[in-house]
Amino acid sequence: MLRAALALLAHDLRLARRRFGENLLVVGFFTLALALFPLGVGASPDILGRIGAGVIWVLALLAVLLGLDRLFQPDLEGGGLEQMLLSPAPLELLVLARCLAHWLGTGLLLAFASPLLAILVHLPAEALWALPLTLLLGTPTLTLIGSIGAALLAGSGKGAVLAALLVLPLDIPVLIFGLSAAEALIAGLDASGALLFMGAFLLAALALAPLATAAALRLALG
């Protein structure tokens, strides 16, 4: 059972390595979109420093949403989903493996890229570890929630925009607490409450999202 899930994880990571350019596009979007903000609101370090953490978190959320339509759609169109259903591993476990692979190719990259972006918007030195820390805790939850929208829309022919509309309201608590934690850490305040909430969101998403996603995939195939 576990072997089949590890096989899917290894398969997805191998594909991600061969499509590394596609994952870099997500980071490219993250960086370029941030570079537009000084043009829009002015390059004043005061303004950028005040909104920087929030902008980086919102862009990370949007970047995670970008790749969602490819989470299950190719399997549904290419016949891979039938094979997943015939695996000895429960579909929920395979969904978890798929989400982990997706997060390693997006959320983890975004977390690693965030210190560079923090420098671009004149955030204080504390942001260099506070942003990656909160993104490491928040982006897996975003991926897991996003997998539900991706599965619901798989087979419907609707694109990423509708997936984003479905998923964005569910992402709002993660954004609020992720940003609160990042700003508290940057200001040198106690962020343990917000971080604990984020941990709770992650645990809840780990427990519930694979169930909902697998149910939606079974519906899409049936």
Added chain:
Amino acid sequence: MLAVEGLACRRGGRLVFEAVSFTLEAGDALVLSGANGSGKTSLLRLLAGFARPAEGSVTWLGREITLEPAEHAQRVHFLGFADGVEGQLSVRENLAYQAALLGGGADTVDTALAAFDLAEFAPRPARELSAGQRRRVALARLLAVPRPLWLLDEPGVALDRANRARLEAAIERQREEGGLVVVATHGDVRVRDPLVLELGEPNPC
């Protein structure tokens, strides 16, 4: 072994077929025929457990498959119209992944590739293969992981004569070993002494 009783299928409110009944014992083969849209693929999907019938039942050794979906999933090989082959992976990587996903080992991969004359293509990226060669990679999956029930939807599509003969030999071996084969085909794959189920004209309402 596999018994279907009074099966009906609806898609989008349309009755695709109804009152379909048959029983297959070890070594049997069933050929599904009928016009496009008559429900051959839908019937295969019901037998695989991917969808629930509108009416009727599918049982394996007397147990309804809907009551034991996980056990039934491990009995079935389903070869649909899409071949499930990833173009960016090599042929061997594709088959090794599919075998591992289905609970098989890596030791049967090369034998399965050789059975469909794919050994020389093993290191090549699947995107370089023709449609027929990709189909053979999908067919090799049947041999890489032994399972008792093969559900094949137009398995001969894009195959040349020599590879259709390999497929027919694989079906024959599966039956000799006590497995069951259900094939939806328009006649391009020959099966020895099959039961034949002719599905009716598609119902437009």
